[in-house]
Amino acid sequence: MFKRFTYLLLLLGALLVSCAKPVDQAEYNNINDGSEPGDEKPLYALITKEESNAYMQKMEEGFRQACEEIGADYICYGPSGYSAEAQVEFIESLIDQGVDAIAIAVNDADVLDAPLKDAMDKGILVISLDSAANAGSRALHIQQADPERVGRVLMQAAASMIEYDGTVGVITTTGYATNQNLWVEWIKQEAADYPEKYKNIILLPEVYGNDDETETIRQTLYLLEEYPELDIIITPSVVSMVAVGNTLREQGSEVLFTGLGLPSEMADFIKIDKSCPWFYLWNPIELGYIAAQTANALFMGDINGDIGDVFTAGSLGQRMVTHSVDGGKEVLLGEPLKFDEENITLWKTVY
Amino acid sequence: MGFTKKLVFAYSIIILMFMAVLLGLAYRYIVDVSERTSLANQSQLLQKTSSQVESYLDELYKIGVQVSSDVRIINMFSDLQNDTGPENYFEYSIMDSIDIGSILASYNAPGYPVWRVSAYNQYGDYVSTGLDMQGLKYATVNDADTIAELMQELKGKAHAQNKIKIFASERQDAILRYTAILMPITNYYADEVYGIVEIQQSMDKLEKSIALDQLGDSTTVYLFDENMNQVLPQKQSYDDLDKSKYYITGEALEHYGWNMVLALDRSSTVKPYQGILTYLILACVIVVLVLLSAVYLITKRITAPLVRLSESVRQTTLDNVPSYLDNYERVDEVRELSAAFNAMLERLNKSLAYEKRAYLLALQSQMDPHFLYNILAIISGMGAESGNDRIVDICGKVSAIMRYNTTFGSGYVTLEDELNNAKDYLELMKLRYEDYFYYKIQVIDSLKPMKLPRQVLQPILENCFEHGFKAVPPPWNIEIAAGVEGGRWYIRVSDNGAGFQETEVEELKRKVDEYSKNLPDNYADLKIGGLGLINTILRLKLMWGDGIEYHVLRNRPKGTVIELREVKND
Numbered sequence: 001m002f003k004r005f006t007y008l009l010l011l012l013g014a015l016l017v018s019c020a021k022p023v024d025q026a027e028y029n030n031i032n033d034g035s036e037p038g039d040e041k042p043l044y045a046l047i048t049k050e051e052s053n054a055y056m057q058k059m060e061e062g063f064r065q066a067c068e069e070i071g072a073d074y075i076c077y078g079p080s081g082y083s084a085e086a087q088v089e090f091i092e093s094l095i096d097q098g099v100d101a102i103a104i105a106v107n108d109a110d111v112l113d114a115p116l117k118d119a120m121d122k123g124i125l126v127i128s129l130d131s132a133a134n135a136g137s138r139a140l141h142i143q144q145a146d147p148e149r150v151g152r153v154l155m156q157a158a159a160s161m162i163e164y165d166g167t168v169g170v171i172t173t174t175g176y177a178t179n180q181n182l183w184v185e186w187i188k189q190e191a192a193d194y195p196e197k198y199k200n201i202i203l204l205p206e207v208y209g210n211d212d213e214t215e216t217i218r219q220t221l222y223l224l225e226e227y228p229e230l231d232i233i234i235t236p237s238v239v240s241m242v243a244v245g246n247t248l249r250e251q252g253s254e255v256l257f258t259g260l261g262l263p264s265e266m267a268d269f270i271k272i273d274k275s276c277p278w279f280y281l282w283n284p285i286e287l288g289y290i291a292a293q294t295a296n297a298l299f300m301g302d303i304n305g306d307i308g309d310v311f312t313a314g315s316l317g318q319r320m321v322t323h324s325v326d327g328g329k330e331v332l333l334g335e336p337l338k339f340d341e342e343n344i345t346l347w348k349t350v351y
Numbered sequence: 352m353g354f355t356k357k358l359v360f361a362y363s364i365i366i367l368m369f370m371a372v373l374l375g376l377a378y379r380y381i382v383d384v385s386e387r388t389s390l391a392n393q394s395q396l397l398q399k400t401s402s403q404v405e406s407y408l409d410e411l412y413k414i415g416v417q418v419s420s421d422v423r424i425i426n427m428f429s430d431l432q433n434d435t436g437p438e439n440y441f442e443y444s445i446m447d448s449i450d451i452g453s454i455l456a457s458y459n460a461p462g463y464p465v466w467r468v469s470a471y472n473q474y475g476d477y478v479s480t481g482l483d484m485q486g487l488k489y490a491t492v493n494d495a496d497t498i499a500e501l502m503q504e505l506k507g508k509a510h511a512q513n514k515i516k517i518f519a520s521e522r523q524d525a526i527l528r529y530t531a532i533l534m535p536i537t538n539y540y541a542d543e544v545y546g547i548v549e550i551q552q553s554m555d556k557l558e559k560s561i562a563l564d565q566l567g568d569s570t571t572v573y574l575f576d577e578n579m580n581q582v583l584p585q586k587q588s589y590d591d592l593d594k595s596k597y598y599i600t601g602e603a604l605e606h607y608g609w610n611m612v613l614a615l616d617r618s619s620t621v622k623p624y625q626g627i628l629t630y631l632i633l634a635c636v637i638v639v640l641v642l643l644s645a646v647y648l649i650t651k652r653i654t655a656p657l658v659r660l661s662e663s664v665r666q667t668t669l670d671n672v673p674s675y676l677d678n679y680e681r682v683d684e685v686r687e688l689s690a691a692f693n694a695m696l697e698r699l700n701k702s703l704a705y706e707k708r709a710y711l712l713a714l715q716s717q718m719d720p721h722f723l724y725n726i727l728a729i730i731s732g733m734g735a736e737s738g739n740d741r742i743v744d745i746c747g748k749v750s751a752i753m754r755y756n757t758t759f760g761s762g763y764v765t766l767e768d769e770l771n772n773a774k775d776y777l778e779l780m781k782l783r784y785e786d787y788f789y790y791k792i793q794v795i796d797s798l799k800p801m802k803l804p805r806q807v808l809q810p811i812l813e814n815c816f817e818h819g820f821k822a823v824p825p826p827w828n829i830e831i832a833a834g835v836e837g838g839r840w841y842i843r844v845s846d847n848g849a850g851f852q853e854t855e856v857e858e859l860k861r862k863v864d865e866y867s868k869n870l871p872d873n874y875a876d877l878k879i880g881g882l883g884l885i886n887t888i889l890r891l892k893l894m895w896g897d898g899i900e901y902h903v904l905r906n907r908p909k910g911t912v913i914e915l916r917e918v919k920n921d
Contacts, residue, residue, distance in 0.1 A: 149445050149449075152445050153445045153446050153449055156445060156446045157446060160446065280449065315462075315463070315482075316482055317466070317481075317482030318482075334480075335448065335449055335452050335480070336449055337449070337452070337453040337456050338449045338450050338452075338453040339453070342454075342457075343453065343454075343457045346457055346460065347457075347460070349461075350460065350461045
């Protein structure tokens with residue numbers, strides 16, 4: 001009799017486990033809990049900016065890869081639009097699930113400030129990546145590349161492409177994306193710092209494509225129409241790079257463009273259209289990877305997240321916690337890479 | 352110790368010695384084989400490991416060749432030779448930094464086959480890509496003068512096949528150990544070196560590639576760079592190694608000038624064979640035990656008949672002769688031995704039967720005279736009472752003769768005894784026949800102690816009266832002569848009786864021959880009372896065999912001479 005009762009209990013348990021698994025799968029997410037019940041694996045979560053963004057998907061790929069290497073469980077969420085509100089909901093859900101760490105690419109640092117602080121109060125480690133959360137609502141930020149160097153090189157590259165003579169337009173994303181905002185700042189700063197070098201360059205005010213294809217096309221058409229003398233467009237966003245390239249192609253425009261793009265999406269513009277002489281980007285897979293490694297180093301107590309802390313970020317070697325420009329702390333991924341006709345064929349297969 | 356035990360003991364010693372020698376040889380063989388195998392394995396391992404190290408360095412070298420021969424990098428560093436300021440050009444020229452960094456990254460992509468690729472010159476210009484190692488931001492050599500020296504050194508190697516310099520973790524501030532290959536950024540035509548390309552790789556990867564952890568405790572790999580500085584392992588120094596306890600084999604890497612030494616713990620080589628050795632010893636012990644048991648059983652079985660035979664022989668005395676020995680032995684020799692022994696027993700039994708019979712006869716012959724002695728004593732007494740001395744004399748002589756004839760002793764007497772008895776007999780005959788009968792005895796003194804069978808002369812003398820004198824008138828003469836002729840003795844009894852016919856002599860000889868051929872069978876026919884001439888001759892032959900001959904001769908003018916004569920085979 002007792003035996004039968006035990007079997008019944010086991011059966012019920014098994015049913016419960018199998019029912020619990022598909023929770024939240026309506027959203028773009030992934031829960032890896034292939035672990036045995038009862039063993040204490042850490043659970044790390046990633047919230048991307050948007051679920052269909054190819055760059056974000058690559059970042060997520062790196063995050064998962066690192067979690068699997070570490071032996072951690074992971075959850076990945078991404079809103080269907082670049083919505084900070086949707087991200088807030090995810091954060092609340094993750095707090096309820098009792099995750100150990102949240103890595104987030106914020107859509108709006110201010111909107112997410114309170115929820116992230118809330119999560120931190122509940123003992124969850126918060127790190128941001130790609131675009132930074134406010135210094136007070138994160139433990140660390142994973143800086144893909146020095147924003148100054150990114151901003152300056154984009155200005156230098158654009159000027160070099162038009163031989164330091166002509167009109168430069170800038171299409172950025174939203175006004176709330178901290179990373180894009182910083183880059184645009186440094187683009188302008190570069191021009192301001194070297195007036196002699198850029199004396200024949202006219203830098204137009206930036207326009208916002210909201211990381212949305214339609215809006216980016218609209219803004220591109222606007223720039224073409226409004227500034228017929230336009231020679232080149234700088235766009236520091238993976239989404240708008242493709243939209244700008246396609247629009248220029250459709251318009252049969254001679255205008256060039258550069259910025260931050262995914263090699264896998266940019267190969268034709270480089271090799272066939274030649275509308276983009278070269279562009280820049282870091283490895284988004286490595287960005288996701290280092291975020292999970294950093295979260296793990298913090299959770300495991302390898303580092304406290306203080307300035308000067310050194311830890312091993314898996315296969316990416318050793319990293320150090322440094323000051324960030326916003327007064328917080330960050331871990332730097334490295335220099336961006338330049339993609340041109342020489343190397344695009346190689347890199348388009350990677351990301 | 353019985354001979355069974357002796358045999359078992361001897362065999363056991365031989366088997367044990369044999370097994371000990373066998374075991375010793377087997378051990379020696381196993382040690383040899385294991386040593387040879389280990390050394391062969393070690394040599395293979397050395398080759399494998401050194402080729403793994405080579406391929407590890409090859410990877411660095413290949414990337415180094417690609418980077419150092421990239422035209423964009425050569426151009427950049429060629430240009431940078433004109434910018435002799437100490438600041439890093441790539442710090443402020445972001446675009447060129449990313450440009451060159453991306454070229455470097457392309458050679459180290461995807462997934463960083465090597466740790467870090469750097470390019471730099473003596474003026475502090477430095478660009479790199481790969482894993483960001485704290486403390487390894489810059490190159491292995493990072494002060495301007497050393498870099499300049501190194502560039503000069505590499506310039507000398509610029510046309511060599513391996514225009515490289517290898518470092519293994521020379522920087523003490525490195526958190527992680529690494530290996531670095533340095534190659535010149537050079538213009539072949541101008542014979543100039545513009546900078547250095549440095550390819551760094553993790554030492555962990557080297558350790559993993561040669562699978563140090565899989566070599567086991569008994570084998571240690573030591574890797575040395577071209578200056579014989581130890582690269583691996585990190586914790587054990589080769590100098591501390593007790594070389595006498597290890598097989599040391601070494602090899603120089605084909606390219607790169609590195610050296611590899613493999614140290615194999617001597618004690619470990621036999622280890623894999625220890626199980627076999629244990630089984631071998633166990634098997635030997637079992638085999639020895641089985642052999643010893645077998646030896647014991649077989650020896651016991653084989654020697655059992657001998658033991659029984661020996662037991663029988665030991666127990667056989669004249670008082671206890673077994674009639675027959677069990678004859679079921681399987682071993683031929685023993686069977687023959689048993690058969691021989693049985694035959695001997697048979698003969699012995701027969702002999703004993705004769706002996707018994709002889710005793711019996713003797714006893715029979717001894718029994719009768721007592722009555723006669725008593726009668727003779729009565730007669731002698733009566734004769735004395737009646738004053739007849741002759742009766743007394745006769746009784747005395749008869750009694751002496753009887754005593755002589757019935758005494759059972761060794762069976763031998765001296766010639767003198769025999770002559771005394773003959774004289775008694777002849778005296779009796781003289782009393783009876785008085786003047787009809789004369790006798791004479793002539794003997795030389797030296798013959799008197801000669802040994803003879805008892806009753807040799809009396810039968811011959813009786814024969815004279817029974818045969819010789821019956822048919823002839825008196826006087827009858829008998830002469831006994833004993834002497835030596837030609838160094839041989841003779842005894843001769845002569846009478847003047849009727850003499851023998853030729854046919855009678857032949858008959859006598861025939862009978863003697865017949866009896867002497869089968870004496871035991873005819874023994875019973877020779878009645879003790881009928882001791883005649885034949886009997887006498889036979890007994891003499893029994894004593895002397897062919898050492899005596901007898902002759903029946905005609906006496907002159909009449910009568911017979913019976914002659915006994917010694918024969919000497921010379």
